[in-house]
Amino acid sequence: MYGKKVKLRILFLVILLSSIVLTIFLVLKSLEENVIYFLSPTDVKNLNEIKYDKIRVGGMVKNNSVKINSQKITFIITDFKNEINVTYSGLVPNLFQEDKGVVAEGFLKDKNYFKAEKILAKHDENYMPPEIKEKLGEK
Amino acid sequence: MILNYIGSYSLLFSLLISAIIFLISIFSIQNKKESIRNLNKLFFFQFFLVLISFLSLIILFVISEFSNTTVFNNSHTNKPLLYKISGTWGNHEGSLILWLMILTFFVFIYFLKSNTRPIRERLFTIVFQEIIIIGFSIFLLKTSNPFNQVIPTPDQGLGLNPILQDPILAIHPPVLYLGYVSTSLIFSSALASLICLNVNREWASFIKNWIFVSWIFLTLGILLGSIWAYYELGWGGFWFWDPVENISLMPWLCLTALLHCTLVLEKRSSLGSWTIILSIVSFTLSVCGTFLVRSGILNSVHTFANDPDRGVYILIFLFFLIFSSLIIYFLYQDKIISNKDHFNFLSKESSILINNWFVMYFLSVVLIGTIYPIFLEVLSNEKISVGPPFFNKLIIPFLIPFLIFMAIGPNLKWIKAKKFKIPIRLSILLFINLVIAFLVLKIFDEVTLKLTLLLTASFYLFFITFKDLIKKEYKNISQTISHFGFSLLILSIILNSFLSKEIITNLKVGDEINFQENIIKFKKIESSFSSNYQSLIGYFEINNKHLFTPEVRIYDQPEVITSEADIKTNLFKDRFLVINLVKDNDYLNVRYQEKPLMIWIWLSTILITIGGSLSFIKKYEK
């Protein structure tokens, strides 16, 4: 028979190994579930099927496409080849402007319609939308 | 401008001195002529020269000398003085000088403070440290010299990104860097002690001070960054699992584990190789953070022209460090003298070891979540991002046993608990906490198994550390305060996360909206002018008594819009209101949040660092 110490040691090793395997499994599984893919409007057009996973769509906010009312904001994301309509109700970042880069996170309803849950805009120091500048100038 | 030359030549000379120190140390190691006395002047000069070049860059910023590229790119004459100065380290080149300055400063301090260590070990530490200094100096001079000139001199600069024009962000990078850079000394000293076969109690109690220094600064740095993100970015949260945040969290986790490990090494002379590994990993993660931030590899959307040369250089340097420390570790690893006694399950050291493994697990989750998108992109060309659910899902469940071990551990004895018996008082307390947690959740109607257990565990830690705090005549005050602070932090985060309320809507002047028990009224909008920005101020009234005046600022140079949230803080909750412009339109995008216990998140983190700092005071009293 093995001694007590050896037994303990084997027990320890088994626990260690199984916990490592378990954690790797856990990590991989939740990576799979929580990963958000990034697509351009053209990528969306080329999708074979609409998946109901959360995705990000990136491109430029089309000029004159932003509409806002008390419930929601709608706009169009374009990559100059294809476009996609976006509706959104939530906080809009400062950097969200027409003719500017934007990334919207949410769900595809169909190939032309995207419901955003979150909007991220990228920083671009050398540009400011003229409308806002004019608005300030008037006041 | 003469300062340009002074700056860049003093950098060159400091590189030269670093090379001299490096050669002298190598020479003395080889010839066993292990005298070290005359090095202190060289260390001083090395630091002094970098200091001069740093100061000349600051002066260039203050006098707005646009013949300097760095100043031209990041400053503007109409910027307030504070931000001219902080603009020095708000950019890539300047921040690297700051990094180098701290590096040379620390090696100087190390030299003065390490008298008690064997000379051979000191020499090896110096060799490794000088390799790091030389690496960064060359990087600075070759790829990002801050003293390049623009010819002819432009009459105006491009300005500092207004998001960075903020008092907290002015001191955030230096504090964080103090934390990052001091890990380099831990790294060098660990390798040196490994080579000199000095991984023992004395080394542990020596290196402990450095670990505390870097841990305290890193904690403060993360805290400052988080406070800034809370009120400046207008998202109303304090942690977003953003890659840039994760990068500072990883060395912190590693240092926390290391801190506890050195305690075991000091008291029990075991876990030696584990301590060495953690020391190496801490610094590697710091450099890795620099790489990920500076190379622009993390940016995934709409980044124009980044300098890939910089990334390549740091990457090569990073892997040079990894490979060389790996080889050194494996060469000397068998020679670490370790106490071969097995740990008793119910001892302080085994609970530290168990929690160490938990911290390592948290660290790997954060690491994988941060770099997985980069790997996937290269391997399969798919662009992805990993969101907060990933981290929450993998970390929160494991916090429960972690917190319980953290509560029990400090009350166990070193080496061996007397007899295996379940401490009745502790179990009763655990049960009482379970009931409390359940009742608290019941009141707010949020009962889930996970949340109940988590709250139980954090209440448990809270009460036990609280009991220690009042009972234990300051036996280990530093540890008790830090653990108490940590339990407070976890408690506030949990309560904050499930009690937060928010409404996001679009309003125009005169609109009113009901939000639970609050009535939010948009009264008027005004615009005003300041030296370097114009602002639109919204006037909101909540329940006819609290007036909120959030702002949207439009900066001139460069033209950027920022939102300044209006936050009303008291001990129980923060009220947070932020507005955004959407378009030339009557509607404003409005977000109102009530965040309970927000202030306690900051206070408890400060408490944690106070706990850490107390370990020094105690030592000097002895």
Added chain:
Amino acid sequence: MKNKYLLTIFIIFFTFCFIILFKGLKNPNTYQPEFNQNRVLSDFTSTEFFSDEKIKLSTIVTDEKYYLINIWASWCIPCRKEHKFLIKLQKQEKIKLIGINYKDKFKNAKNFLNDFENPYQIIFKDKNGIVSIELGAYGVPETFLINKNLQIIKKIIGPINPKTYNEIIEIIK
């Protein structure tokens, strides 16, 4: 000898990481315009710099000469460095220079031209950067050598240097 295996495994693992990260640096994972050589440049209409008239690119590109489309901005430092090459190119016979002023302030850009001399036959404004993105530009400065059919013959990312300058001279000879 267990350690040797472990060391090898680690080294292989980190080498793998290094290769991945290195590759990741090389193909920056940005949302980027496509890079196409031998492609026909998409025609665009934009406002002229001084007159604010709307002008279509194809209405200017008519002769048998080569055209050099240069994207620049007054705030861009490398643009200052390549300026001397543009001045030299302007003196060549078979080539005309077209500037695209990228995300710039009119006043700054005008001062820039006054200070350094204006090498361009015509300058388009690209206030918000869309023209440049549609052209497939990575950033500023960037230069396209095209013929009268709007075919891209050469594309230079970053400032023109002596080497690329000579290549342009070779092509237009």
